[in-house]
Structures are given as C-alpha cells and as structure tokens.
Amino acid sequence: MGDEVKVFGHWRSPFGRSVEAVLKMKGVPYEYFEEDLSIKSPLLLKYNPIYKRVPVLVHNEKPIGESLVILQYIDETWKDNPILPQDPYEKAMCLFWAKFIHEKCMHALWNACWGLEDKEKAIEESLDHLKTLENELKDKRFFGGDKIGFVDIVANFIGFWLRALQEVVGLELLTQEKFPNLFKWSDEFVNCDIIKENLPPRDKLTGYYQAHLASSSASK
Incomplete structure (x- = not known):
C-alpha cells in the first residue's frame, strides 16, 4: 500500500x-x-x-x-531532496530563521500593508526585519546556500506575495535600492521552475488585493 x-x-x-x-x-x-x-x-x-x-x-x-x-x-x-541540513546546529539555525520570518517578519509586513493602527511602527519594524534578512543572506544565492532550502520556502511570502501586495497598497518595502541582496534573492526564487509553477497567478493575486483595498476604503 x-x-x-x-x-x-x-x-x-x-x-x-x-x-x-x-x-x-x-x-x-x-x-x-x-x-x-x-x-x-x-x-x-x-x-x-x-x-x-x-x-x-x-x-x-x-x-x-x-x-x-x-x-x-x-x-x-520523505528523504529525497532534503530542505533541512543534517547537522544539528545548522538545522537549529534554519528553524530559528524560519520562526523569525513566520512570526515576526510576516506579522510586521502584513500590518505595514493593511494595519489600521500603528502603521508607521509596523513599517519601521518591517524595514528592520528585512535588513536583518538582508544581512543574513549576504552574498548567498539562497538562504539554503546554492539551492533552495527550508528558510527560502518559509520566506516565499517575501519573495512573491509581498512584492505584489506593496505595489497595490503603494508602499516601498522590499526594493532593489534598499535591499539588493534580498531583492535579487526574490527574483531568483520565484524564477525557479518548481517554485514558479506553484505560485498563484500574479494578476489574480493583485486583483484580489485591489478589491480588498477598495472594500476597506469604502468601509471607513
């Protein structure tokens, strides 16, 4: 079976x-x-x-x-094509950065784009978190090194969703000028075949965000 x-x-x-x-x-x-x-x-x-x-x-x-x-x-x-390293310390560091992205970065980025309260604080926090990731990535192609790993997968919101969302709401968070390493990473990440084929259509996503923004504005 x-x-x-x-x-x-x-x-x-x-x-x-x-x-x-x-x-x-x-x-x-x-x-x-x-x-x-x-x-x-x-x-x-x-x-x-x-x-x-x-x-x-x-x-x-x-x-x-x-x-x-x-x-x-x-x-x-399923052991083929592992996304986490075998070394206990390296694995722990991957889980640490994944938790940072999942709990701190995404919360701040979402509030920066949609938050009705403390939006300026959320923008400031978002930029601080993106700077932290910029420094962690350094000159590596991916957070996992030469290939996509656990942290890259968890950061997919930053790689694809954030750039669509910030365009709709008129924010400049992740830009090539501010975060060249992270911006280059996001381009590389979304253009990997296995990732690209699994992303939602960008026009459909931006359309949803535009409708959500219009609805939020109308209800104020």
Whole structure:
C-alpha cells in the first residue's frame, strides 16, 4: 500500500503553497483540496479542529496542521531532496530563521500593508526585519546556500506575495535600492521552475488585493 497524501489549502495562501512546493520538490504525489476560507468544510474542521485553518497535510489519514510543522514532517518522512541540513546546529539555525520570518517578519509586513493602527511602527519594524534578512543572506544565492532550502520556502511570502501586495497598497518595502541582496534573492526564487509553477497567478493575486483595498476604503 502506497502513501496517501492530501493537502487542504487556498489558492492565495503562501503557507499552503509552501507545502505543495516541497511535496513537488520531493516528487511526492498528493491530492489537493481547495478550501473556501469563509465557509470551512466539514473535512477541514475534522482534520484541523484546533486552528480550523489551512494548510493541513493528511498522510495516510493522519492530519498535521501548521505550515512549519508540516514542512519539517515532510522533510523527515520523505528523504529525497532534503530542505533541512543534517547537522544539528545548522538545522537549529534554519528553524530559528524560519520562526523569525513566520512570526515576526510576516506579522510586521502584513500590518505595514493593511494595519489600521500603528502603521508607521509596523513599517519601521518591517524595514528592520528585512535588513536583518538582508544581512543574513549576504552574498548567498539562497538562504539554503546554492539551492533552495527550508528558510527560502518559509520566506516565499517575501519573495512573491509581498512584492505584489506593496505595489497595490503603494508602499516601498522590499526594493532593489534598499535591499539588493534580498531583492535579487526574490527574483531568483520565484524564477525557479518548481517554485514558479506553484505560485498563484500574479494578476489574480493583485486583483484580489485591489478589491480588498477598495472594500476597506469604502468601509471607513
């Protein structure tokens, strides 16, 4: 009996897309279920009753939630094309930077773009966090070195979603002038075939953000 793998996600979710990208990098076949986030499906509620959100990976009817946990599980379950290093210290550093991006960077960047309160503070924090990543990346092609690794996958929001979002809301956060290393990384990252084929259409994403911005402005 082979592995049965299901992924519950949403087309514009960077977290779900990261899970799909790693499965494809490892050549793991899976069945995809698109979720309507305004109407949680019975299956989503069954498999993720705690957080009630995507992504969810179901491996042989065993559900795993939260993208960082899912990515680590995938890497430990399917050994081909590893995204985490074997060395315990290097692995710990990858998990550290992934947590930094997931919890601090994305929160600040999202608030900088959409936040109604302390927007200026969120912009300042975002630029500080991007500078930290710029210094960590240095002259490496990817955070994982010469190939895409765990930290790059987790940073996919910065690589693709952020540049679309900041264009719509009229902010200049990640630019070539401010962060040349990170900007170059984002270009390299989104143009890797395995990543590119797994990104949402940019015009569809910007269209969604434009509609969201118009709706937010109308409700003020």
